[in-house]
Amino acid sequence: MSVRFEVNGKSVSVDVSPRTTLADCLRHELHLTGTHVGCEHGVCGACTVIVNGDAVRSCLMLAVQANGAKVTTVEGLSPEEGLSPLQTAFKTHHALQCGFCTPGMLTTIHALLSEEPNADEDRIRDVISGNLCRCTGYITIVEAAMDARASYQQSRGDKE
Amino acid sequence: MKPHHGAHTSNTYIGAHIERVEDYRFLRGEGKYLDDISREGQWHAAFVRSQIAHGVIRSIDVSKALAMPGVRAVITAADIEGDIPTIPFRRPNPTIGPYAQPIIARDKVRYFGEPIAMILADSPELAEDALQGVTADIEQLPVIIDCKSAMADKSLLFDVTGSNLASIFNADKGDVDAAFAAADFIIRDQLSTQRQTALPMETRGLLAEWDAKNGKLTVSGAAKLPFFNRSTMAAMMNLPETAVDYIELDVGGGFGARGEFYPEDFLVAFGARKFDRPVKWIEDRREHLMAIGHSREASCDVELAFSKDGVMLGMRGDLFLNIGAYVRPNGMTPVRNAAQFMSGPYRMPAIHIAAYACVTNKTPAGTYRGPGRYEGNFFIERLIDQAAAGLGVDRLEIRRRNLLTHEEMPYSLATVLPSDGRADTQCDSGDYRVCFDACVQEANWAEKSKLQGKLIDGRYHGVAIGCFIEGGASGPQENARMVLEKNGDISLFAGSSGIGQGIETILAQIAADYLEIPMERITVFHGSTNLLKQGWGSYGSRATVMGGSAVIDACKKLLALFRISAAKRLGVEPDAITIAEGVARLADGRSVPLAEVASDHLEVDGSFKNQTPTYTYGSAFAHVAVDPGTGHVDVVDYVVVDDVGRIINSMTLHGQVMGAAVQGFGSVFTEELIYNDEGQLLVGSLADYLIPTASDYPVVRCVSMEQFPSPTNPLGAKGAGEGGIIPVGGVVTNAVANALSSFGVQPKTLPLTPSRVWEMIEDARVRA
The missing domain is CATH 1.10.150.120 ([2Fe-2S]-binding domain)
Structure with missing residues (x-):
């Protein structure tokens, strides 16, 4: 399935299977490996990303659900150089x-x-x-x- | 914290509050953990694990799995030629041989979660999908889940040995029978700690690559002890050691469990070699809970003998450690440690402890931070508080009278046999009363002790204090290679490994001080077997002491070469040169900076050999409030004071102690790997295995001292990664008992879940 959304200010379009989580999509399709997967049960919070302003467990959200959304990952919180x-x-x-x-x-x-x-x-x-x-x-x-x-x-x- | 000024250096990195070098990449999301790397054409592994805790394998049918989409191969024991390799021990002893873990189950399964097949597929999802395509016909055998039934040999895990006892360690010192005969007072109790696991936030994983042309295996995802695992893998693969490399990436926590050699490690590499494909494996959390080393399931029946004024005369009894289905590489460490270190920081003239390593149908055990020491500390501290009450001696006084003093150092602990190379050990330095008194002061015991047993706003308050020692600086050696780069910067290749503790910072601090150059000019590379010929790694709180001392040796050697190079350039004898702050100088004012001799390709190998452990020691205080209506316990205040010999980085030290203390609260209150009678693990997620969260324990105060440097190493430092967790079980439980003293509640077993605390109160009410 084709999904289009915004990640860290950039528009992206990815082809994913319906069961692909947002976490796996970010990590494996978009190579944003700063988002970590610690439990895949929504308990540990390591995979938290910001979707339309809300902190969201990306292991519990399907990539297709992100269609049209604005997603920010840890990479997006980081300035070009240095630290926020x-x-x-x-x-x-x-x-x-x-x-x-x-x-x-x-x-x-x-x-x-x-x-x-x-x-x-x-x-x-x-x-x-x-x-x-x-x-x-x-x-x-x-x-x-x-x-x-x-x-x-x-x-x-x-x-x- | 004030910077520490070492007498032999002019710089001040050592002892200071230095922000960590590694933080930059972690904070930007640029860390590289195992699952962050991938290789073109890689296959993904998933493991079929036994759902039966004990049984005979009749047949394994993989045909359905092989027909599933994306599945490339299924490996079972039948695919392994000859005998199934077993995983070697890090510290062998005469009886444990038959209990070694095979890398895959062939004839028999012995625990829920034991690997019986490996699926290789194009993606992790497809590999996991195919797990249900493997069916195993397993004839069930009676299940042993506790030490009692293990020792009754009701069902044998290993028919060949005729026993479920893998080993018995005896800790002995003095004449214990005479000590008990002369005693005025004896306290005896049966106590237990529950099965737990270290639970690093990153689950285990590996990426194995086979280079068929050169016959070379590369395993990425190393942690803890890459060199030992390399030699283990090489032997199992029938390859020379030089044909195997272990590559360390960023590691999401270790705590004793991650980085040991597990069955999956071999199988992933076996698949990569057999099919000439990169094979990657990362376990999921449920798998992690059933497969990584467990620890801490221990019980005791122990008694202490005292004189009437509270002087310890002797300790004797039995310890029973449920080590699960096999003896893993370091599976005996908690057993022998519990026996040797139960006397802890106290002067104990006579000891006889027998520690039984019982095999059961549970996940094999290994180490978890403070292995055996946490358990032993819980046992003795519970006994001491009960003895104080029985003797009518103050709880502070009974400890102070028995704590070791500076005059008694080095002090011999009990001898443990069978020897695993560490039969005898001695506390190295310190005056254990100093930390104790400092802790009493810091905790404001004088005021806080007025709350003992008091009911305030519906909650009973209690306080306690406990003391501990922590072994560190595991031998035998560590290496560090140092290279002067073309731009005058230093590359430092360390045999120590990174497990999140900040080793890049610590080792750079030490090198910077000894070379007298800015830390920014030193880059630390660590933990991979391709960086230097031999190394050891990070376990037993050794990296700072062993790795740091090897760095010092390398610095000295590099400065010696620098002196020679500079002397050549200046046309003088090396003796004429003075080196300070990275510049070689002559009395006449001429000088050569380090960067200028870079063309001489200066490179040195440093090492440090030491078989003598360091012993950080300290005391901890807990103030708790217990709600009798719910059984909930609040840790109102927690103070730990330790002496680490010499502080290298006050910030990371603080982080180690505080983090370990909070882990300890999880041990006391919530974490438990629960099995049913059929040996099924009932804990399958982090919603069941409850580690501490941010709202649970807001107050931990740590004070670290450096009054008594260790004589064992040039830094004077002591390993300090584990001490924070060691006293938590004992001191917090004693505080709970103190809070509930009006009920006469004496907790015997952990964890102190709300329901257990509530039940103890209710039982006491019924009794009364």
Whole structure:
């Protein structure tokens, strides 16, 4: 089946079988391997991408369902060079070790802070409780997200 | 954290809070994990796994699968010529030989999930579709799922041995009978920890490529110990070691389980060679839960002897470890560790512990972070708190009186036989009271202990403190090759491997300090067998100490060559030269920077040999609140203080300790691999196997000290990747018991799920 959607600002057209998940489509057809697959059950959150502004499990969404949608992956959150403020906060706070859950954490937190730049610690913890990390114990991830809020508050302010 | 200034260097990378080099690619989504690489024309593997826990294979019919779309081949034991290879042990002992795992089941299946066939197909989906096309006729045998029925030999997994005991390790020290005869007080209990797994976020996988022209096998996806696995694979494939390479990519977590040699490793490579095609395999999560090494299923019947004032006199008893259906390469490590390290940081003059390795129809066990140490710590810490109550001695005081002191170092632990090369070991350095007192202080015990057993807003509060040691720096050796590149930068090729712990940063820090050049000029390559002739890897908390010390050796050798090259250029004797900050200087002011001698092709091999483990030690404090209505336990505060000898990177160290502590909370409260009586694993997804989430344990505080450097290595460092998890079971459970002291609740088994806690309270109410 032919599917057309936007990934990281670029229009793409792919031919996939009906059962292909969005995660597999992104990884294997579009070679965007930053999106990771950790469980294929929608539990671990490593595959989280942003679809029309919402954080979505790309392992639970079929590629054909993305037809016409705007999809952002971790690659789309990264500037041409260097790191975004959220990515920088992760580095500063040592919010990653093996890096496998990291793309899903970044997309989840980006989607949250884009909507709620003033989210408090409890809200952040609650939202990322759907993303599993086995290395860090989460505390530094929460610190990084708290720290990155300023840049989202800033960019929201700029728009208004 | 303040930077640490080593006496022998002028730079300050070691000990500082250094952001990680590897983060950049991970954060941009540019990491390369196994499933991120593909080869033209590759086939994909999927494994047919036994759905029967114990049985005799009558026949396997693969015809339907072969007829399915995209299926290229189906491999069963019948396709393996001669004997089915078994996976060798990393540390052999005289009795375990017959229990080695065959790379595929031929006559018998011994656990739910054991590979019986491998499908090769054009895509992973088609390979998985074809799994249902294989039917196995298996005649069921009685199933053994626990140590008790294993030891009763009710059904034998291995007819040839006539026993379900793969090995018995005996840990001995002093005259234990005399110690118990002289005791004023004896505490005895039966306790157990549940079956768990390490659960790295990236599931296992490999990509095998066969180069028929050159007779060469390349296996990508190595982790933990690529060189051992290379020699294992070479022997099984009947190839010279030089004809096999293991390539390390980014690794999504290890924790002891990932990177061991598994049956699938051989089969994937076998398929690649047989069909001269690249073969890729990445397991799904359900498969992961049933196939990767399990760990931690242990029970004990142990007693401690005390004098009336709480001095430990002796420890004796039995440990039973359910190691599953086979002895895997490191399957005996938790068993012998539990026996040797149960006395932990305490002065224990007399010991006799027998640790029984029982085979059962469950997934074979291996190591998980702090193997055997976590279990042993849970056992002894539970006994100590009960002894304190029985003796009427304060819980702090009973520990402080028995903690080892600086004057007693090095201190010999119990001797463990049969020897696996590590029969004897000694605590290397430290004063265990120092961390203990610091933990008491940091936790504010004076105030917090007032909450003991108190009911506040409907929840019972409890506190506890526990102590641990952590073995690190596993021998025997590590290597590091260093090359001065044309632009004057350094390439460092390390035998250590990356499992997410930040080795590129750690080793670059050490090299930068010893070469006295900026860290940015050093690039670390690691973990692949094509980088250097021999290496070992990352296990047993060894990479920093062993790899880092090999780097120091390489730095010294490189500087020696630099001196010679610079002397030639300046026309002086090498002795006339002083080297500082990457520049060779003469007293007359002339100088040669490192980059200028690059044309001399300076290249050195460094190594570090050491068979003496390091022992990080520490104490942990837990404050919990228990809801008697639901059985839910909140960890209100958790503090861990350790002494790691020397801190290399305060940030990554902190990350290791904190991450391990939170893993430990999963061990205490939620994680359990549950089997039914037929040996079927009932846990099939991360919705059943509950690891900690971001909202579960918001408070963990870590303090690391470096008061007593290890004398075993030039860094003075101690392995520190596992200590964080070791005390969690004991200290948290003791805090729960403390909270519920008014009910007389004494937890004996983990995990402390809400229903189990609630039941303990209800049972106590009924009793009362």
